[in-house]
Amino acid sequence: MKPPSIAIIGGGPSGLLFARLLELSSIRDYVVFERDESAKPGVWQQGGTLDLHGPSGQLALKRAGLFEDFSTKLARWNATCFHVLDPTAKTVVNFKEERDAPEIDRLQLRQLLLSSIPQNKIRWGHAVSTVERKAKDGQVGKDNGCTIHFTNGTSASGFHLIVGADGSWSKVRHLIIPAKPVYSGKMFIEGIISHGNPIYMKANEIAGPGSMLAIGNQKQISLQQVSNGTYRLYFGLKVPEDFYGFSHNQNASQAQEKSTLHADIASRSETLRQLLLSSDDFYARWAPLLRALIENAEGPFRPWPLYRMDPEAVGWNRDVAPGVTLLGDAAHVSTPFVGEGVNCSMLDAVMLADSIIKYYDNGATPTNDETTWLEHALASYEKEMFVRGRDLIQRSTESEERLFAENAPDLFLEWFNSALQDKS
Numbered sequence: 001m002k003p004p005s006i007a008i009i010g011g012g013p014s015g016l017l018f019a020r021l022l023e024l025s026s027i028r029d030y031v032v033f034e035r036d037e038s039a040k041p042g043v044w045q046q047g048g049t050l051d052l053h054g055p056s057g058q059l060a061l062k063r064a065g066l067f068e069d070f071s072t073k074l075a076r077w078n079a080t081c082f083h084v085l086d087p088t089a090k091t092v093v094n095f096k097e098e099r100d101a102p103e104i105d106r107l108q109l110r111q112l113l114l115s116s117i118p119q120n121k122i123r124w125g126h127a128v129s130t131v132e133r134k135a136k137d138g139q140v141g142k143d144n145g146c147t148i149h150f151t152n153g154t155s156a157s158g159f160h161l162i163v164g165a166d167g168s169w170s171k172v173r174h175l176i177i178p179a180k181p182v183y184s185g186k187m188f189i190e191g192i193i194s195h196g197n198p199i200y201m202k203a204n205e206i207a208g209p210g211s212m213l214a215i216g217n218q219k220q221i222s223l224q225q226v227s228n229g230t231y232r233l234y235f236g237l238k239v240p241e242d243f244y245g246f247s248h249n250q251n252a253s254q255a256q257e258k259s260t261l262h263a264d265i266a267s268r269s270e271t272l273r274q275l276l277l278s279s280d281d282f283y284a285r286w287a288p289l290l291r292a293l294i295e296n297a298e299g300p301f302r303p304w305p306l307y308r309m310d311p312e313a314v315g316w317n318r319d320v321a322p323g324v325t326l327l328g329d330a331a332h333v334s335t336p337f338v339g340e341g342v343n344c345s346m347l348d349a350v351m352l353a354d355s356i357i358k359y360y361d362n363g364a365t366p367t368n369d370e371t372t373w374l375e376h377a378l379a380s381y382e383k384e385m386f387v388r389g390r391d392l393i394q395r396s397t398e399s400e401e402r403l404f405a406e407n408a409p410d411l412f413l414e415w416f417n418s419a420l421q422d423k424s
Helices: 013-024 054-063 067-074 106-114 200-207 254-265 269-278 288-296 341-361 373-403 408-423
Strands: 006-009 030-033 049-051 082-085 091-095 103-105 128-133 146-150 155-157 161-164 182-193 211-216 219-225 231-238 298-308 324-326
Touching (some): 054 067, 082 200, 082 408, 091 408, 103 106, 200 211, 200 219, 200 288, 219 288, 298 373, 373 408
Parallel strands (some): 006 161, 082 211
Antiparallel strands (some): 128 146, 182 298
């Protein structure tokens, strides 16, 4: 069978949104390769919640024709409140106003996008092992010379365009630049506060339908309510990458790593809990209210090491990789401290789709090699995307350092008051 013209690697928000936008246009010759075995989420895909911003995430859903379903059925408009405390549990900021950044569970967003494209366009169980280019200079408008090898032993080639939407450890990125994400020195460790938890009512009191963040002494504790009313609890620590038995191995798939790790961390959660409660390096001297969250957190605790790219390494010469481009974290990994990661990724998908559709509608076709329509489209998209990505990394890093500072409460209050003044 003749392969589709466009291969999208990764079925996350940016990859699925890009597929949806192509589906709505006249360009429907695409396929999505996703490493998960099915749409059913595994133990490592429960996720938390995301806030979608008006000019990016919400705009993307509007362009995809999905905003009404999001707005009326899934968006939690009252979840934008946040309560910031210091280590003594004293309030720093208690923001209760509704913002134009409603929350949605990660899984809900994924399902919304999945249901918007034909299921025969998704190849489940296709984790990528490598992507190699056999023809160094590719052929514009034709086979780009790349072969995608999957961990299931199959391979695919003959694509005009390969879009890497496969996250921080993208298997496509190396075709373009050698840069890799580096560990930020920070890690979140995740637990749960369910409805029956003894601390649930207190969690609801301090976080409500939104979130709570306790910061100071170079660490943090955060609560975030999800759609079923339970809370995700995160311990934010400045620790080595292998602090909780996690070290990214680029020779194995993340799914394999996480499966192996999950079998082991259940036996180590209690050891970690006691360490966090007893050591002055962690939360031994924090307020009883905040320590109670640790004492009652439900495990097994899961590690979330935070990576970012050097902003100076984000970008490339378009001549290097004909017929290949990136979306979201595959292009510009950042730490999640400005709340714009998924928003930026979804905006990437909109901009890439717009660029490709624009050139296509002007008379070019994927088989028309009299023009360099595809390379013009990619260059147009990447020119803005990399500027946006570099800016996101820089702002996220600045916020990261502020939130993990010894005097984080003072720095946060200073930033918050400045933001209010700018808004007024």
